[in-house]
Amino acid sequence: MAYSERVRETYQQQLGGIKDAGLFKQERFIHSSQAADIEVEFPSGSALKNVINMCANNYLGLSSHPDVIKAAHEGLDTRGYGMSSVRFICGTQDIHRELENKVTEFLGTEDTILFPSCMDANAGVFEAVLTKDDVMISDRLVHASIIDGIRLCAAEHDTFKHSNMDHLEKKLQLHADKRFKIVITDGVFSMDGDTAKLAEMVSLCEQYDAMLFLDDSHASGFIGKTGRGTHEQCGVVGKIDIITTTFGKALGGASGGCVSGRKELVEMCRQRARPYLFSNTVAPVVVSGVLKVLDILSASTERRDKLETNADYWRKGLTEAGFVLKEGDTPIIPVMLFNAKLAQDVSRDLFDEGIYAIGFFFPVVPQGQARIRTQISAGHERHHLDKALEAFIKVGKKYDILGKTKQEIIAKYGK
Amino acid sequence: MEEMKKAILEYIVEEYLEDDDDEITFDSPLISGGIVDSFSMVSLKRFLETKYSISIPDEKATPEAFDTVDSIATVVNEFVS
Numbered sequence: 001m002a003y004s005e006r007v008r009e010t011y012q013q014q015l016g017g018i019k020d021a022g023l024f025k026q027e028r029f030i031h032s033s034q035a036a037d038i039e040v041e042f043p044s045g046s047a048l049k050n051v052i053n054m055c056a057n058n059y060l061g062l063s064s065h066p067d068v069i070k071a072a073h074e075g076l077d078t079r080g081y082g083m084s085s086v087r088f089i090c091g092t093q094d095i096h097r098e099l100e101n102k103v104t105e106f107l108g109t110e111d112t113i114l115f116p117s118c119m120d121a122n123a124g125v126f127e128a129v130l131t132k133d134d135v136m137i138s139d140r141l142v143h144a145s146i147i148d149g150i151r152l153c154a155a156e157h158d159t160f161k162h163s164n165m166d167h168l169e170k171k172l173q174l175h176a177d178k179r180f181k182i183v184i185t186d187g188v189f190s191m192d193g194d195t196a197k198l199a200e201m202v203s204l205c206e207q208y209d210a211m212l213f214l215d216d217s218h219a220s221g222f223i224g225k226t227g228r229g230t231h232e233q234c235g236v237v238g239k240i241d242i243i244t245t246t247f248g249k250a251l252g253g254a255s256g257g258c259v260s261g262r263k264e265l266v267e268m269c270r271q272r273a274r275p276y277l278f279s280n281t282v283a284p285v286v287v288s289g290v291l292k293v294l295d296i297l298s299a300s301t302e303r304r305d306k307l308e309t310n311a312d313y314w315r316k317g318l319t320e321a322g323f324v325l326k327e328g329d330t331p332i333i334p335v336m337l338f339n340a341k342l343a344q345d346v347s348r349d350l351f352d353e354g355i356y357a358i359g360f361f362f363p364v365v366p367q368g369q370a371r372i373r374t375q376i377s378a379g380h381e382r383h384h385l386d387k388a389l390e391a392f393i394k395v396g397k398k399y400d401i402l403g404k405t406k407q408e409i410i411a412k413y414g415k
Numbered sequence: 416m417e418e419m420k421k422a423i424l425e426y427i428v429e430e431y432l433e434d435d436d437d438e439i440t441f442d443s444p445l446i447s448g449g450i451v452d453s454f455s456m457v458s459l460k461r462f463l464e465t466k467y468s469i470s471i472p473d474e475k476a477t478p479e480a481f482d483t484v485d486s487i488a489t490v491v492n493e494f495v496s
């Protein structure tokens with residue numbers, strides 16, 4: 001037997017180490033569809049508990065929207081369940097191209113190509129368009145999937161301090177000798193909820209002849225006046241060379257992602273991007289659902305407006321209660337606790353109070369920056385937010401962190 | 416050696432530290448301490464190679480070998496003639 005005791009023991013020890021370090025992740029089983037109110041089995045085997053979900057990427061509350069479900073059903077009925085093929089063999093239906101065109105229009109770009117996920121889009125795009133004579137200059141807090149894509153690409157890479165435009169400029173000067181330069185950033189940073197300085201980045205890229213890459217996964221559908229994304233908010237629509245985004249968050253929440261941008265770059269992805277060439281096409285039912293989502297969002301800004309109001313209300317409530325938050329104006333609102341164990345304890349106590357919000361700590365966020373990341377949805381009603389706030393205050397009092405500064409919390413609980 | 420360590424420390428402060436970070440010394444754990452992530456280490460390697468006109472092979476530029484200013488200086492010293 002090849003899976004010997006020696007092999008087994010090595011992995012068991014490794015897993016034991018993860019547990020001992022308090023870093024072991026456990027899933028919580030949800031027995032309902034995704035919404036503000038969910039039914040959860042946690043820990044495994046316990047009775048179901050009704051809780052308010054404060055940590056989904058369901059920003060627009062469309063994950064279980066009846067019109068989206070209906071459209072998905074229609075897609076299932078008319079285009080079938082699966083295609084059993086990658087795109088370029090026999091996996092492209094009329095609706096795949098229709099969706100690509102709709103996304104192009106929605107984002108204000110030149111062309112779009114679908115990927116099985118945004119993780120795949122990020123993993124495949126750099127290798128498809130860059131060579132060893134180029135350089136990728138990325139913000140230090142970009143998403144893990146971008147880091148994987150950078151690792152797979154032969155171009156040189158460098159980083160700049162988070163959102164630090166002086167440092168970025170220095171790096172652009174340092175790499176002046178490269179064939180192409182591409183600056184890489186998230187639109188809204190998923191762990192901190194802050195927004196990239198896109199307008200400044202566009203001018204720097206113009207000044208130093210660099211392309212600009214934007215992952216707008218946590219912005220598409222709701223950031224900007226009509227929800228087109230960070231580039232709309234920053235007034236630079238049409239000036240981003242590559243946008244990647246996901247359909248797995250605000251835009252219905254099922255799965256799928258895309259690369260959207262300059263038409264030659266999109267075409268290079270169609271010819272070269274490995275996750276596009278070697279992984280199955282997006283299922284017709286998902287394509288039909290996302291088409292409906294874009295229709296809903298193009299017809300009215302009601303949902304993103306409600307999300308904005310909800311997020312402002314929640315941020316104000318937490319601030320007045322005396323929590324330390326990360327600055328920002330997005331629906332990602334991190335409650336800073338700094339200590340990993342404290343973040344886990346607060347998360348568990350919140351769950352007992354009927355609030356589902358997860359603690360994040362190293363290595364997902366930098367050491368000493370543990371937090372509870374709350375994410376607001378247009379699916380939340382005032383009563384959800386009020387109940388959640390009450391629970392946060394109760395738990396905050398228990399740990400005596402309300403009205404305390406960062407230094408005071410660290411002095412009490414350590415980093 | 417002291418001069419070299421000072422230059423390396425100065426570069427690290429400039430390149431990696433944020434304004435509200437604690438001060439670091441020659442033996443502060445940089446990578447295991449979360450100050451320099453292993454992914455951003457490339458610019459440090461490039462700095463050393465340019466400044467000391469050396470070439471450090473990737474297998475020598477491990478996160479362990481680059482974890483403190485002291486250990487980085489040891490690696491660099493191996494290659495400066």
Ligand SMILES: Cc1ncc(COP(=O)(O)O)c(C=O)c1O
Nearest residue numbers: 117118119143190217246248257
């Ligand atoms: C910024 C960012 N990019 C990409 C992804 C990956 O998206 P997908 O779930 O479509 O693979 C995520 C999701 O976690 C993300 O937060």
